[in-house]
Amino acid sequence: MFPQLGNMPIHLVSITLLPIMWRLLAEVRDWKTPPMLLRLIATAFAIAALVVTYGGLLGRRAAVSMLVLMLSLKLLETFRIRDARIVVSLSLFLCATQFLFSQGVLMIIYITACLLSALIALMYLHRKEAYEHVGEAPASGHNLFTQVAFGVRLMALALPIGLALFLLFPRWASPLWGLPEDALDARSGLSDSMTPGSIQSLFMDDSPAFRVTFEGLLPSHSELYWRGPIFWDFNGHSWQASYLNLNLIANNKPDPEQAPFRYEVQMEPTEQRWLFALDYPALTPSGTHLTVDYQLFSTRPITRLREYVMASDPDFLDSPQLGQTLRRAALELPAGFNPRTAEMMADWRKEAIRDADIVQRALMYFNQEQFHYTLNPPLLSNHTVDEFLFETRQGFCEHYASAFTVMMRMAGIPARVVTGYQGGWYNEIGAYMLVRQSDAHAWSEVWVRGSGWTRIDPTAAVAPDRVEQGAVDSLAQRRHMLDFEWLRNMRNSFDLFQHGWNNWVVAFGSDNQSRLFTNFGLDFLDSTKLVTALIAIILIISAVMFMLAPLLLRVRSSHKQDPLLRLWQKFIRKLKKAGFISHPSMGPMELAANASCQLEYKDDGISRIAELYMLCRYSKNTGNLVELAALINGFQPQPQLRGT
Amino acid sequence: MATVATKKLRKPVTDMIVSRIRQRVLAKRGPMTPPFELEYRHIFVLPTSFGWGFGFMLVFMTLGGLNFNNNMALILVFLLATIAQLTTLIAYRNLSGLKIDNIYSEPVFCGEAAHFYVLVSNQNERQRFAVQAGFKPPQDCTDFKLNSSESFHLKHPTLNRGWLEMPSFRLETRFPLGLFKAWSWVFPQSRCLVYPSPAKKAPPLPKTGHGQAGQAAKGDGDQVHGLRKYQPGDSIRRVAWRASARHDELYSLEMEAPQEEACELDWDLLHGVDVETRLSILTAWVVAADHKQLSYSLKLPGEQVPSDNGINHRSKCLELLALYLL
Numbered sequence: 001m002f003p004q005l006g007n008m009p010i011h012l013v014s015i016t017l018l019p020i021m022w023r024l025l026a027e028v029r030d031w032k033t034p035p036m037l038l039r040l041i042a043t044a045f046a047i048a049a050l051v052v053t054y055g056g057l058l059g060r061r062a063a064v065s066m067l068v069l070m071l072s073l074k075l076l077e078t079f080r081i082r083d084a085r086i087v088v089s090l091s092l093f094l095c096a097t098q099f100l101f102s103q104g105v106l107m108i109i110y111i112t113a114c115l116l117s118a119l120i121a122l123m124y125l126h127r128k129e130a131y132e133h134v135g136e137a138p139a140s141g142h143n144l145f146t147q148v149a150f151g152v153r154l155m156a157l158a159l160p161i162g163l164a165l166f167l168l169f170p171r172w173a174s175p176l177w178g179l180p181e182d183a184l185d186a187r188s189g190l191s192d193s194m195t196p197g198s199i200q201s202l203f204m205d206d207s208p209a210f211r212v213t214f215e216g217l218l219p220s221h222s223e224l225y226w227r228g229p230i231f232w233d234f235n236g237h238s239w240q241a242s243y244l245n246l247n248l249i250a251n252n253k254p255d256p257e258q259a260p261f262r263y264e265v266q267m268e269p270t271e272q273r274w275l276f277a278l279d280y281p282a283l284t285p286s287g288t289h290l291t292v293d294y295q296l297f298s299t300r301p302i303t304r305l306r307e308y309v310m311a312s313d314p315d316f317l318d319s320p321q322l323g324q325t326l327r328r329a330a331l332e333l334p335a336g337f338n339p340r341t342a343e344m345m346a347d348w349r350k351e352a353i354r355d356a357d358i359v360q361r362a363l364m365y366f367n368q369e370q371f372h373y374t375l376n377p378p379l380l381s382n383h384t385v386d387e388f389l390f391e392t393r394q395g396f397c398e399h400y401a402s403a404f405t406v407m408m409r410m411a412g413i414p415a416r417v418v419t420g421y422q423g424g425w426y427n428e429i430g431a432y433m434l435v436r437q438s439d440a441h442a443w444s445e446v447w448v449r450g451s452g453w454t455r456i457d458p459t460a461a462v463a464p465d466r467v468e469q470g471a472v473d474s475l476a477q478r479r480h481m482l483d484f485e486w487l488r489n490m491r492n493s494f495d496l497f498q499h500g501w502n503n504w505v506v507a508f509g510s511d512n513q514s515r516l517f518t519n520f521g522l523d524f525l526d527s528t529k530l531v532t533a534l535i536a537i538i539l540i541i542s543a544v545m546f547m548l549a550p551l552l553l554r555v556r557s558s559h560k561q562d563p564l565l566r567l568w569q570k571f572i573r574k575l576k577k578a579g580f581i582s583h584p585s586m587g588p589m590e591l592a593a594n595a596s597c598q599l600e601y602k603d604d605g606i607s608r609i610a611e612l613y614m615l616c617r618y619s620k621n622t623g624n625l626v627e628l629a630a631l632i633n634g635f636q637p638q639p640q641l642r643g644t
Numbered sequence: 645m646a647t648v649a650t651k652k653l654r655k656p657v658t659d660m661i662v663s664r665i666r667q668r669v670l671a672k673r674g675p676m677t678p679p680f681e682l683e684y685r686h687i688f689v690l691p692t693s694f695g696w697g698f699g700f701m702l703v704f705m706t707l708g709g710l711n712f713n714n715n716m717a718l719i720l721v722f723l724l725a726t727i728a729q730l731t732t733l734i735a736y737r738n739l740s741g742l743k744i745d746n747i748y749s750e751p752v753f754c755g756e757a758a759h760f761y762v763l764v765s766n767q768n769e770r771q772r773f774a775v776q777a778g779f780k781p782p783q784d785c786t787d788f789k790l791n792s793s794e795s796f797h798l799k800h801p802t803l804n805r806g807w808l809e810m811p812s813f814r815l816e817t818r819f820p821l822g823l824f825k826a827w828s829w830v831f832p833q834s835r836c837l838v839y840p841s842p843a844k845k846a847p848p849l850p851k852t853g854h855g856q857a858g859q860a861a862k863g864d865g866d867q868v869h870g871l872r873k874y875q876p877g878d879s880i881r882r883v884a885w886r887a888s889a890r891h892d893e894l895y896s897l898e899m900e901a902p903q904e905e906a907c908e909l910d911w912d913l914l915h916g917v918d919v920e921t922r923l924s925i926l927t928a929w930v931v932a933a934d935h936k937q938l939s940y941s942l943k944l945p946g947e948q949v950p951s952d953n954g955i956n957h958r959s960k961c962l963e964l965l966a967l968y969l970l
Contacts, residue, residue, distance in 0.1 A: 085694050089701055092724065096705050099716040108716065119821065126822035130774035130785045150820065158726035165722040171710060304713060584679060
């Protein structure tokens with residue numbers, strides 16, 4: 001429950017915590033349930049708060065928050081065993097929903113602890129219920145330690161079967177019902193617009209964005225530009241995607257056979273629709289398409305771990321010809337903004353012969369004037385580019401990309417802003433590359449006749465280290481209090497486990513399942529056949545068990561008895577066969593006396609056996625056991641002939 | 645109208661079918677009258693209502709997990725399902741191997757609850773937790789240590805005098821999580837004697853103690869009545885040490901309580917009331933006379949108990965009253 005609190009806004013958190021605190025106090029002070037009306041008002045208030053916060057109750061985040069809130073409100077009236085059980089069940093449900101947000105190793109440890117405490121709670125509730133009619137339950141053998149041990153044992157016993165079920169349970173290749181379209185609620189990662197500061201906030205976030213395993217050639221650090229959302233429309237303040245670039249499909253794409261880089265990407269859920277690839281993506285994984293500016297665009301939001309194979313060709317010539325519509329879109333600027341920049345660019349235009357000269361001059365300008373690459377740039381007001389270029393001169397990558405693109409457009413060179421990630425941390429042991437949210441970056445592309453769209457990274461002109469070493473290392477200042485290099489390194493190593501976990505557990509789906517079956521030569525099994533086969537196997541096993549169970553159980557129980565008792569029971573069976581029915585209350589002597597009246601056997605064979613039995617039972621001389629066995633085995637009583 | 649009629653009809657029919665099936669099933673299970681040991685064929689396991697709810701939630705969670713292809717959620721669900729499944733086995737093991745040794749009860753007056761004590765022993769090297777017993781709702785609950793025996797205390801209301809056959813009862817357990825209950829029916833062949841309920845407004849004791857007056861009740865009292873040979877159970881304070889020393893044998897003093905009077909409780913003393921009321925009044929008299937430590941005799945049509953007193957006499961009289969004309 002508590003990780004969800006981290007996902008919720010602060011006022012909802014306080015609404016959630018209040019009932020919990022009340023309930024704790026109630027336990028101590030022995031308060032009673034608050035009146036119905038108060039509870040209703042509290043519920044209505046909570047729902048209202050949710051609606052106000054999330055703009056509705058639909059959607060994953062809102063739904064889970066609602067579950068959390070309702071659960072905590074339920075505590076207000078949880079004074080009976082039934083209610084407590086509902087709370088525990090719902091908590092388990094909540095545990096499962098938490099995996100929608102994170103499937104990391106830490107989360108798993110936390111949920112395991114939750115599961116354990118839920119089991120203990122259920123045990124406690126059961127005990128309380130069982131002893132309800134009697135009063136207090138005896139505490140004997142039921143302290144917390146034994147309960148924890150019992151819970152752990154239960155979990156350990158259940159784990160193998162649970163995992164087997166996990167491997168064998170048929171999966172759906174596609175979702176049964178549509179994934180909620182709330183997917184677009186706030187989530188860290190690049191978004192569909194860029195304002196100064198948006199990437200900067202990502203910079204604080206060390207959570208992984210995606211992991212890449214390269215096949216063969218490893219790109220150099222300066223080639224690691226992971227292409228993401230691309231923006232064409234500028235309104236003077238923020239950059240946005242235009243209708244055109246999201247909906248036009250690329251005419252041609254690089255030949256995958258020629259692409260030097262081949263790799264597999266495992267992408268964390270972003271709840272956005274962009275997939276990331278190096279320039280220029282040559283493949284379109286299923287459910288995606290390439291837009292005209294080579295964004296890899298998925299039809300559905302990425303709401304869970306997504307794996308795709310990709311090939312990239314950095315030498316691909318993007319749009320040798322630029323159509324009129326696109327050209328106009330790539331030159332458009334809002335009127336009345338940034339007059340000083342416009343003036344400067346007009347001068348440059350006059351002095352330059354080729355477009356490439358202007359690009360070079362702009363980069364030189366950034367490099368040689370007093371520009372700073374910093375995490376805390378001053379705020380910009382109306383004429384953002386003017387203020388940035390001539391006054392503050394401090395900015396983060398998005399300031400540079402934005403200013404450069406505006407400059408190019410003013411000089412009549414088609415330009416656009418590209419956001420994505422730059423760099424990545426190569427894990428030697430795991431042989432994969434980890435790209436974190438803090439690697440988020442923004443750069444520009446300009447269209448130059450002859451070379452098509454060309455990537456220009458103005459940040460590299462200001463802070464070449466940014467490209468060579470990555471964003472975090474290129475800054476002298478620490479991002480926050482706990483931002484130490486050793487901690488970062490440790491976290492990077494820890495990511496190896498997370499990656500393995502993702503590979504083996506989280507990403508396990510119907511594909512992996514069928515691959516697994518193929519390994520065992522069961523590749524003919526599809527979902528339907530699998531279900532049938534499973535049911536058949538379960539039926540067969542249960543049928544066999546059903547037939548064998550009596551045998552097994554009997555064998556075990558007779559093994560447990562002591563040999564003497566077994567012998568005696570054999571004796572009694574033989575007596576019964578001969579027609580003498582013994583009563584359980586009879587002792588051996590009485591039995592012998594009664595039996596010898598009814599049955600004929602040797603002289604006093606029956607009482608001899610009884611005597612021996614008693615000797616064996618009550619004296620320590622066990623040597624008689626063999627003799628007794630012989631006697632009983634040879635025992636053949638006859639019904640007495642002389643009348644009854 | 646028709647529906648009412650069919651409903652009325654259907655109820656007995658379904659009841660009949662259910663009881664038939666039950667008899668069939670139970671017949672296969674061998675003896676279930678004590679003493680017997682609970683074995684696999686005696687024990688039923690089904691989910692509790694909470695168990696059903698929990699299962700429903702698990703199905704819901706599975707669907708969600710499959711739909712989002714959220715593997716961790718699926719693992720959690722499968723783990724929970726397996727744990728739930730395991731608890732069936734644990735619940736079964738919690739009952740299996742218990743042995744119902746004996747059942748005893750003591751006579752009660754009609755209207756009081758009949759108390760049955762069920763002795764159950766755990767013959768295995770494992771503990772058992774929260775085993776419940778009861779007629780319909782569980783009434784008593786206990787834990788078993790290794791190789792121990794415990795008794796369950798069951799109560800049943802009494803409505804009529806006479807023998808109360810102990811109805812079948814259940815041993816059940818919901819250990820450990822309350823998701824499943826395992827239970828076993830026991831068909832005890834024990835009964836409890838129910839005395840008639842003593843009349844609340846009984847007439848005063850008849851004082852017709854002719855011929856009996858002056859006879860002393862032996863046993864407890866203050867006056868020494870005589871000597872007799874020591875019997876095990878005699879109080880050590882009553883031993884006549886001097887006499888014993890003389891005879892090389894232990895003698896104890898026989899004491900007597902001075903008896904005020906004796907009374908004759910006669911059926912014919914009560915005219916004009918019905919049988920049950922008469923029995924009820926007689927019961928009240930017996931109780932009162934016993935309480936006052938009087939000697940009393942009881943006379944019913946065709947039955948007679950000579951004058952005496954003491955606990956055995958009381959039981960004898962009350963039993964006679966309980967079973968009169970039954």
